Amino acid sequence: MCADTPEYKETINLPKTDFPMRAGLPKREPTWLARWEKIGVYDRLREKGKSDNRTPFVLHDGPPYANGHLHIGHALNKTIKDIIVRSHQMMGHDARYVPGWDCHGLPIEWKIEEKYRKKGKNKDDVNVVDFRRECRAFAEEWVGVQRKEFKRLGITGNWENPYLTMDYHAEAVIADEFMKFLMNGTLYQGSKPVMWSPVEKTALAEAEVEYHDKESHTIWVKFKVSGNADLNDAFVVIWTTTPWTIPSNKAVVFGAGIDYGLYEVTGTPDECWLSVGDKYLLADNLADDVFKKARLEEGQYTRLRSVGADELTNIELSHPLAGTDGSGGEWDQPRDFRAADFVTDTEGTGFVHCAPSHGMEEFELYRDLGMLEKVITYNVMDDGGFRADLPFFGGKYILNRKGGEGDANKAVIDKLVEVGGLLARGKIKHSYPHSWRSKAPIIYRNTPQWFASVDRKMDDGMGDYGDTIRERALRSIDELVQWTPQKGRNRLHAMISDRPDWVLSRQRAWGVPLTCFTKVGALPTDADYLLRNAELNARIKAEFEEHGADVWFEEGFKEKVLGGIADPADYDQVFDVLDVWFDSGSTHAFVLRDREDGTEDGIADVYMEGTDQHRGWFHSSLLQACGTKGRAPYKNVVTHGFTLDEKGMKMSKSIGNTISPDQIVKQYGADIARLWVAQTDYTADQRIGPEILKGVADSYRRLRNTMRYMLGSLGDFTEADRTDPADMPELERWVLHRLAELDEQIQTSYRAFDFNAVWQAVFNFATLDLSAFYFDIRKDVLYCDGDTNRRRSARTVLDILFHRMTAWLAPILVFTMEEAWLERYGADESSIHLTDFPKTPASWKDAELAAKWDAIRSVRRVVTGALEIERREKTIGSSLEAAPVVQIDDSSVKDLVGSIEFDDICITSGVELGAVSNGFTLDGTEGVSVQFAKAEGEKCQRCWKVLPDVGQHAHVGCCKRCSDALG
Structure with a gap:
């Protein structure tokens, strides 16, 4: 809307603002950063x-x-x-x-x-x-x-x-927190299989492990039966994907509830490690698959009879390397053979090879039996190499120095082939744990480590939520913590419920040391193995406060802190460092x-x-x-969640689908990156890429234009222009009602950490309620009215809108809302980020008024639809050339529409509420039809409305409203 003639054009209240349409964020954002720092x-x-x-x-x-x-x-x-x-x-x-x-x-x-x-x-x-x-x-x-x-x-x-x-x-505090574990009895030194990185020569926490596909050797190994006359010529067969653990085998276990059979080979193919007459013990459910792996065909083996758990319990097994020349008797002792709960007949052979030094289930089985001393081996060193004096395999490595396949697996397989210990072999591709840092595979290795027990009772006076770490953690999860999203609770609860003791020690150099001393000659199970002394702990903490943790590694530190407390010669100093998760924890x-x-x-x-x-x-x-x-x-x-590319793929430098924050900032500005965050459902995995960022930038531009419109209309607004809500027209009071609704919704969403809901609420309000409705309607009043209540009310509402929109969006669009704020309030030391969300009076809420305007907007949509057809057909160029007839069947709705200046709401020069035949209707709005009619009269040269009274007032070519405004 603007005047046709130059003299009238100068009288229009056109928006005035220096707030640019083009943001130029990459260049301008650093100036606001500097300003925030300065003030x-x-x-x-x-x-x-x-x-x-x-x-x-x-x-x-x-x-x-x-x-x-x-x-x-x-x-x-x-x-x-x-x-x-x-x-x-x-x-x-x-x-x-x-x-x-x-x-x-x-x-x-x-x-x-x-x-x-x-x-x-x-x-x-x-x-x-x-x-x-x-x-x-x-x-x-x-x-x-x-x-x-x-x-x-x-x-x-x-x-x-x-x-x-x-x-x-x-x-100092990390050490002090560790020493609380020392004092409350949860700290102990134990030897058990832990996730170990041979490349990095250290134990790893679960959080330091990631899973990737890996191709592994897989072998079916024969253990000869003895001690039972009926089965002495048979073999128990095990299956493993870690051939390197065979030299550490100490046992084989079976499942007491599994059906086993004695099978005999009756025929063989040309190339095969089996011979006719060989007898094998296998789980019935797996026998066919095992013989298939050994290249036997159906009919080349037969099941002789069932073998029950009672009979299995009474046999002994020999290691496949037992009695081999040059073994030095390393494997000559019979292997333990017993039932175990973890054995199944869904994969493998129905028998499980046990190397308790390299498997947690086996370790726990023999720990509970009190037999660990008999079954623990120390064959694998910290670098993943076999101990030098291990027969046949000494000096062989599970992995090479870069984390690739070493020579240990091949050496073991070759030796088993040589001694006739293999039934079959192959390769398998499976998900396997890797170190997230070196990307190399890891192994399970029994080593002395320091642990925090999650199930030992603590008498520390803090038992409101339980007496053990596990009890306290589980009750905290359920009683003390709110989870967003809720599924986070389920995941962590399951992890805590099933987790083993916490491995605290790392065999590295850069970290906070385990600040404890062990008694020379004592065993970890002895009561006096650990030196527990409050004065010593205080000394250590004070030294760390002054010198940092490096002091622990300096020569003479043990003697310094133990002086007067204990004889330094009686104690060894621990030099392992703490798991970094203990640091951050x-x-x-x-x-x-x-x-x-x-x-x-x-x-x-x-x-x-x-x-x-x-x-x-x-x-x-x-x-x-x-x-x-x-x-x-x-x-x-x-x-x-995690950030993926536009196709939903994990980002990878090798694929070339990564995008860095610096790229976004240089091309679009940080506010676009921040808006992308606000637009996503961050609780799930989210996507980002060039096309997505273009869409974000488009949403930003639309919102920016809303802010620019408000700023342009508020350029000379003063407190003298402010109108009390009670004196405002209904349309303005409806906007205030919407603001009251939004304020409640937005603050609720912010408290629930739901920024997507915040953004959607504000953006939809800005585009649908403001730009496409309220601004569109009130543009005429703002541009063409004189000092009327309508104009003062509209500008008051724009001021209220400005303060709320800038505040609501300030946490998201930190730079843009500051720019808008400074455009109004200058370059003093004020900032939108020094303000709070404005208080919204409860009296603004008016449900009855909102319902009325919902009905009015429904009717308006039908009118707008009818006029759009005429515009497309070039019957009219502007809606102001129209004065449609509107039929409303519902008398109550008709009364509502008739109570306002509906032509202003429809942006037409007139509206008649009457009867219509064959009028335009709109699906979803029943009982409303519109008949197009052109407005009668002349076009006002100032506001462009077509009215009968144009030309009858002091200012030629103007309607009464415009003539009065010109004075």
Whole structure:
């Protein structure tokens, strides 16, 4: 709408704003970042929290590793956290956020080792303290890089004082938290099979393992039966995908409820390791498959009879390498043979080969039988090589130095072939555990390790939720924590229910040491094996506070801290380092508990990470806190999924489908990356790519135009223009009703961490209720009215809209809403991020008015549809050329429409409510039909309405409204 003639055009109240249509975010966002830092927005909010006595709200940051540039998963994670923090701040909390970094552990140590390997140096030849200092410097460098990259995404927080797990205080607290396990009796040293990385020479936690397909050797091995005259010439057959474990075999087990048979070979093919007359014991359900693997055909073997559990119990087995020349008697003792619950007849042979040093089920079986000393072997060294003096296989490696297939499997298979110990062999492709750092396969290896028992009772005075770590963890999950999404509860509960004891020790150098001493000559089962002394613990903590954990590795430290407490000669110092998950699991103590910007009770309002952290940080934090606090360290756990490409594929540099946060920021700006986060259902896996980002940018442009329209109409708005809602027209009061509804919906969604619901509510409101309806209707009033109540009311509503829209979207579009705010309020020290969500009066809600306007909008849609046909057929160019006749069958609806200026609502020059024949109708709106008619009169040269009174007023060519406005 604009005037036809130049003199009238100058009288129109056209929008005026410097808020550009093109955002130019990549270039302009850094200026707002610098401004926030200059005026100290984060610190001012903390001061406001104190002065207003606000309720604290703390999202505790799960620490990323300080070892590389950010990837898109980092951007997703930190943006979700930032939206949570900012929204809760604007809802009236003191929302504190302390970013942190995980600085110890294999990811960083591995990088330093790689540097050494390139120079041909061995890490073990370097002084451990010097090596640790290199690791510290590496981490410090990457903390600086990542901090800059996170800040560029608009992430708010205490960036000047983050937490680092390698800070001296943090290391002191981590050690102190470990020593609480020492003192409460949950710490013990045990020897059991653990996930072991031969390449990295260390035990691994479940969270450090990922599964990939791997091709493995598979063999069917013969164990000769003895001790039973009826079966002495038969063989028990086992099946395994780990031939390298055969030298460590100590037993074979069977299933007491499985049907077994004695089978005889009656014929053989040309190439076969079986002979006619051979007899084999096999599970009946698996016999056919086993003989097929051995290349026998149907009819070349027969079942002689059943063999029951009682008969199996009375036999002995010989190892296939028993009595071989050069074995030195290594395998000559009979193998144990008994029933076990874990044996099935769904795969293999129905018999399971047991090497308890390399399998947890076998280990637990013989542990419970009290027979571990008889069945544990130490054949495999920390580098995955067989001990040098192991007959036939000494010096052979399970893996080569790069994690590929070593020579151990082949050596074992070849020897079994040589001695006639194989029935069949082959290859199998299956999912197999790999180290997530080196990407090499891992093994299960029995080694002495330090464990935290999850089932030992603790008499520590913190038993409100149970006496063991497991009990406390499970009750915390169910009674103390809210889960978003709820399935996160089920996943973690299942993991905690079934998990074994926590392996705390790592045979590495870069980490917080296990600060304990063991008595020389004592056994781990002896009561005095561990030195438990509160004064000693206090000394260690004080040393770490002053010098950091490096001091533990310095010469003379043992003598220094033990002086006056115990004779240093009586104790050995433990030099293993803690699992890094214990480090990050302890952060509640040195961040939440110890910092001024933490929480009074050391418990966070929210932990938020990816789904992999159910077995990672959520898990370790829960276990650690249940051991030292007696309960979970969090009230809410929010989980996001993984980021995939546009086709739903996992991102991979080798495929070339990755997209970095830096790419998005340079092309579109950080606000587009943030809007992508808000638009996704982050609780599931989400997708990103060029086409998706184009769609996000389009939504952003539409929202930006809404903000620009409001700013243009509010350029000279003052408090003198403000109108009381009671004096406003119905249309404005309807907008206020919608705002009241939205305010409740948006704050509920923010509290539920549902940003997609926030964005959809605001965006739909902006596009459907505002741009396509309210703005469209009130454009005429804003442009053409003089100082009327209608115009003042409309501008008052626009002002109210502006404050709410900028506030509601500020946690998401941090830069754009600041830009809009500064466009209105200048470049002083104000900021949208220093404000709260405006209070919305309850009186704005008017359900009766809302129902009325729902009916009016329904009728309007029919009118709009009828006019659109005429526009397409070029009967009219503008809806202002029309004055349609509208028939409304429902008299109550007709009365509602008749009570307002319906022509203004339809943006026509007139509307007649009357009878219509063969009019336009719209599916879904029954009882309404529209007959098109052209408006009668002349076109006003100022507002373009076609009215009978044009030309009859003081200003020629104008309608009365426009003539009055011109004065």
